Amino acid sequence: MRLLAERARREEQMDDPAIAPEIYAHVLADLARVNRWTLTARPTLRFLKQATRGLSRFSLLDVGFGHGDMLRSIARWAHRRAIACDLVGVDLNPLSAAVAREASAGQPEIDFRTGDYRLQPERFDFIISSQVGHHMTSDQLRAFLQFMESQALRGWLLSDLDRHVISYLGFPLLARLMRVHRIVREDGTLSIARSIRASEWPAILTDAGIDLGVVRVQRHMPFRISVERHFPPTSDLARQGWGENVRRFE
Numbered sequence: 001m002r003l004l005a006e007r008a009r010r011e012e013q014m015d016d017p018a019i020a021p022e023i024y025a026h027v028l029a030d031l032a033r034v035n036r037w038t039l040t041a042r043p044t045l046r047f048l049k050q051a052t053r054g055l056s057r058f059s060l061l062d063v064g065f066g067h068g069d070m071l072r073s074i075a076r077w078a079h080r081r082a083i084a085c086d087l088v089g090v091d092l093n094p095l096s097a098a099v100a101r102e103a104s105a106g107q108p109e110i111d112f113r114t115g116d117y118r119l120q121p122e123r124f125d126f127i128i129s130s131q132v133g134h135h136m137t138s139d140q141l142r143a144f145l146q147f148m149e150s151q152a153l154r155g156w157l158l159s160d161l162d163r164h165v166i167s168y169l170g171f172p173l174l175a176r177l178m179r180v181h182r183i184v185r186e187d188g189t190l191s192i193a194r195s196i197r198a199s200e201w202p203a204i205l206t207d208a209g210i211d212l213g214v215v216r217v218q219r220h221m222p223f224r225i226s227v228e229r230h231f232p233p234t235s236d237l238a239r240q241g242w243g244e245n246v247r248r249f250e
Helices: 021-037 042-051 069-080 094-103 138-151 165-178 182-194 198-207 242-249
Strands: 057-063 084-091 110-114 126-130 155-161 215-220 224-230
Touching: 021 069, 021 094, 021 165, 021 182, 042 069, 042 126, 042 155, 042 215, 042 224, 057 069, 069 084, 069 094, 069 110, 084 094, 094 110, 126 138, 138 155, 138 198, 165 182, 198 215, 198 224
Parallel strands: 057 084, 057 126, 084 110, 126 155
Antiparallel strands: 155 224, 215 224
């Protein structure tokens, strides 16, 4: 069988609910380092640069925040551009919030929560996720895409790894050079094998009932893919909950 012809389905070690808190914290910190070195935030910041054009304030939900490094990058990016932002991260793992809060001290615009992304009490201008899609089953990914499409007010972005043989073979070397935790090295390689290629996204989006004509699937270096949706400007934002959304964050 050709290498990486199909997505791997084996569970990753960091998703084990029995993982020790100190090991989980170590793994998250090392993943954040890998994310910095591999420019993981770049597709998200590029999306926001376009999506927030003309805005002086926006709200955003990050699903599966991990160490919180994506939200910290967004907060710094918005601050440099004098754009006010209300940033919420939600993660199923109760260990994530404490780790992310400690790493994000001094950034009060970020609210880290534990729980199901579908149970948040407010709506957001933007819903994003980074490096999370490959953790989901097909049914979970379909539901998540449908949630973003129905609940985001201005747009959504799912960015993830590309299932590419070069990154699959090369990541273990990078991980050893960076001296990251063994779980990061092993899970990172498995994550690449679990990820989705650009050519596979149209069928997934169609299965979720999302019009391919309004979604853009892009490749980014190094070996990243983003699936993004921008909603057109509309005068009917109040009907969609925009007025209530603004009041919640004032």
